[in-house]
Amino acid sequence: xxxxxxxxxxxxxxxxxxxxxxxxxxxxxxxxxxxxxxxxxxxxxxxxxxxxxxxxxxxxxxxxxxxxxxxxxxxxxxxxxxxxxxxxxxxxxxxxxxxxxxxxxxxxxxxxxxxxxxxxxxxxxxxxxxxxxxxxxxxxxxxxxxxxxxxxxxxxxxxxxxxxxxxxxxxxxxxxxxxxxxxxxxxxxxxxxxxxxxxxxxxxxxxxxxxxxxxxxxxxxxxxxxxxxxxxxxxxxxxxxxxxxxxxxxxxxxxxxxxxxx
Amino acid sequence: xxxxxxxxxxxxxxxxxxxxxxxxxxxxxxxxxxxxxxxxxxxxxxxxxxxxxxxxxxxxxxxxxxxxxxxxxxxxxxxxxxxxxxxxxxxxxxxxxxxxxxxxxxxxxxxxxxxxxxxxxxxxxxxxxxxxxxxxxxxxxxxxxxxxxxxxxxxxxxxxxxxxxxxxxxxxxxxxxxxxxxxxxxxxxxxxxxxxxxxxxxxxxxxxxxxxxxxxxxxxxxxxxxxxxxxx
Numbered sequence: 001x002x003x004x005x006x007x008x009x010x011x012x013x014x015x016x017x018x019x020x021x022x023x024x025x026x027x028x029x030x031x032x033x034x035x036x037x038x039x040x041x042x043x044x045x046x047x048x049x050x051x052x053x054x055x056x057x058x059x060x061x062x063x064x065x066x067x068x069x070x071x072x073x074x075x076x077x078x079x080x081x082x083x084x085x086x087x088x089x090x091x092x093x094x095x096x097x098x099x100x101x102x103x104x105x106x107x108x109x110x111x112x113x114x115x116x117x118x119x120x121x122x123x124x125x126x127x128x129x130x131x132x133x134x135x136x137x138x139x140x141x142x143x144x145x146x147x148x149x150x151x152x153x154x155x156x157x158x159x160x161x162x163x164x165x166x167x168x169x170x171x172x173x174x175x176x177x178x179x180x181x182x183x184x185x186x187x188x189x190x191x192x193x194x195x196x197x198x199x200x201x202x203x204x205x206x207x208x209x210x211x212x213x214x215x216x217x218x219x220x221x222x223x224x225x226x227x228x229x230x231x232x233x234x235x236x237x238x239x240x241x242x243x244x245x246x247x248x249x250x251x252x253x254x255x256x257x258x259x260x261x262x
Numbered sequence: 263x264x265x266x267x268x269x270x271x272x273x274x275x276x277x278x279x280x281x282x283x284x285x286x287x288x289x290x291x292x293x294x295x296x297x298x299x300x301x302x303x304x305x306x307x308x309x310x311x312x313x314x315x316x317x318x319x320x321x322x323x324x325x326x327x328x329x330x331x332x333x334x335x336x337x338x339x340x341x342x343x344x345x346x347x348x349x350x351x352x353x354x355x356x357x358x359x360x361x362x363x364x365x366x367x368x369x370x371x372x373x374x375x376x377x378x379x380x381x382x383x384x385x386x387x388x389x390x391x392x393x394x395x396x397x398x399x400x401x402x403x404x405x406x407x408x409x410x411x412x413x414x415x416x417x418x419x420x421x422x423x424x425x426x427x428x429x430x431x432x433x434x435x436x437x438x439x440x441x442x443x444x445x446x447x448x449x450x451x452x453x454x455x456x457x458x459x460x461x462x463x464x465x466x467x468x469x470x471x472x473x474x475x476x477x478x479x480x481x482x483x484x485x486x487x488x489x490x491x492x493x494x
Contacts, residue, residue: 185413192406196396205392206410209385210417213424240424247416255409258330 045130049138053112054145063111063146064153067104071154074100075161089162094223097154097166098178098215104150105182106204109190112143117194126260136256140187140249147179170225170234177241178218181248185210188252191259217241264480270473277463277470284456284463292456304362306457310464312355312380317468318348319383323415326408335483336476338404341411342394343475347468349387356380375425382421386414 040048057063078096082088116122116139125135155166186207193203221237231238288306295302325341328334359377360370371377390410397403449457 188409188413192393192409195402195406196393197398198392198396202392202396205389209382209389210413212382213417213420216421216424240420244420247420248413251413251416255330255412258405258409261405 040128040130040134042131042134045128045134046138046141049125049135050142050145053139053142056115057146063108064149067108067150067153070104070107071100071150071157074103075154075158084162089164090227091223093158093162093164093166093226094219097158097222098219100154101147101150101175101179102182102208102211102215104154105147105179105186106207108146108150109143109183109186109207110193110200110203112139112146113187113190113194114199122260126262132257132260133253135260136187136191136252139191140183140252143183143187144179147183148176151175151179164226166226168225170231171222174218174221174225174238174241177238177245178214181214181241181244182211184245184249184252188256188259191256213240213244217244266477270470270477273466273470273473277466280463280466284460287456287459292453293450295453298366301362301365304358306460307464308355308358308362309457310460311351311358313461314464314468315348315352315355315380315383317465318344318351319387319411319415319418321472322348322411326411326415329404329408330412335404338407339476339479340472341408343472343479345387345390345411346475347471349384349391351464351468352380352384352387356384375422378425379418379422383414383418386410386418390414 075096078084078099082092082096084092084096116125126132128135158164159166186203189206189210190203193199193206196202217237217240221234221241224234224237284306288303292303292306294300322341322344325337325344329337329341356377359380363372364370390407393410394403394407397406
């Protein structure tokens with residue numbers, strides 16, 4: 001699509017074998033001359049990547065089963081670590097939920113990129129004659145869906161174990177906005193981290209300092225909604241989440257080409 | 263091998279001289295603050311170091327953008343130099359701040375927006391260096407470094423404002439401050455002069471160190487090239 005070709009990248013080598021062109025200048029020249037037509041529309045390419053991830057998950061059910069057990073374990077650990085009696089719970093529920101999301105999300109992001117890398121699937125994706133940002137958005141939306149699945153697993157378990165009602169529209173909106181920001185940055189950083197030697201350790205180190213605003217705003221907004229505050233009171237936090245989502249989606253969109261460039 | 267440029271030698275001497283002048287000025291020219299006494303003198307270098315820590319971040323992000331746009335090796339060297347220098351000065355800020363906070367706030371540390379943001383800035387710097395260490399291929403290492411430093415430079419100001427919604431006890435000396443902040447004071451003209459002078463001196467220190475580090479990076483590249491030639 002037109003807008004995606006305006007990315008400020010001198011050296012997108014669509015359709016060129018990775019490693020074939022080592023020199024940036026040559027790559028740029030090659031792109032200018034014989035850039036192949038991108039036949040697949042952007043949205044369809046993106047949907048194909050999302051579908052691939054969801055289909056793989058539906059067949060293996062790796063993530064669902066792992067996350068179910070992980071969520072129960074984390075809540076169990078918090079229960080004993082924080083002595084979650086009724087009074088303590090009122091203050092820390094939002095924090096416990098977001099810590100669980102963020103750690104589960106890190107595991108998920110690592111897994112999602114590691115399977116691409118280890119089985120050589122990433123090279124296949126990059127060889128496809130589609131805009132590379134379509135691959136990024138496909139992976140990011142796939143990761144977002146998985147984050148929401150994780151939330152859909154954790155919320156009922158927490159609700160049932162502590163007899164609190166977490167199905168509050170405000171809280172669900174906060175989780176959606178927070179997850180968008182988290183996966184927008186997380187997908188980009190995970191695709192860098194998998195190419196490093198120390199990848200499993202590296203992702204949280206790269207990701208956590210950058211997503212502090214998401215955590216601050218999401219915990220404040222979630223806590224507020226759980227204590228019955230109104231939308232207008234919490235709108236600064238929701239706006240902050242929205243701003244973060246927009247900025248980082250845009251930045252990731254602009255720089256993703258450089259991550260996968262060979 | 264290029265010899266050390268004469269201008270750099272002169273800049274070194276000027277930097278050292280100016281730093282000495284600033285130190286003398288802080289202790290003998292600027293008046294002692296009424297309530298906090300001598301410990302307030304740390305303010306001049308504390309804020310200047312914080313300024314350089316931030317400057318390092320800004321320069322690194324600009325160099326990162328330019329690297330991604332042009333692919334010039336020099337921008338990568340500037341970016342890494344700025345990160346390394348910024349990291350050291352951010353650490354100096356945190357340490358001098360703690361020394362100041364102990365008598366004035368009666369604590370080494372508090373979770374205030376500025377303190378927290380400075381720490382997160384330090385962590386972003388550290389993560390940047392770890393990312394670079396983890397990647398072997400030089401060209402990819404530079405690209406990833408540039409991307410990460412851009413992300414960090416956008417995220418750190420947002421972090422600052424997100425934490426700032428909560429109440430702070432950190433004094434705001436420059437600009438409008440909250441009068442209830444602990445350890446705040448009004449600067450006399452002499453204090454202001456020394457403060458501005460310290461900012462200038464620290465900026466010059468930054469420029470001097472940056473030049474040295476970029477030069478070191480270039481020499482390291484040259485050594486690498488020679489090694490490759492020997493192997494062939």
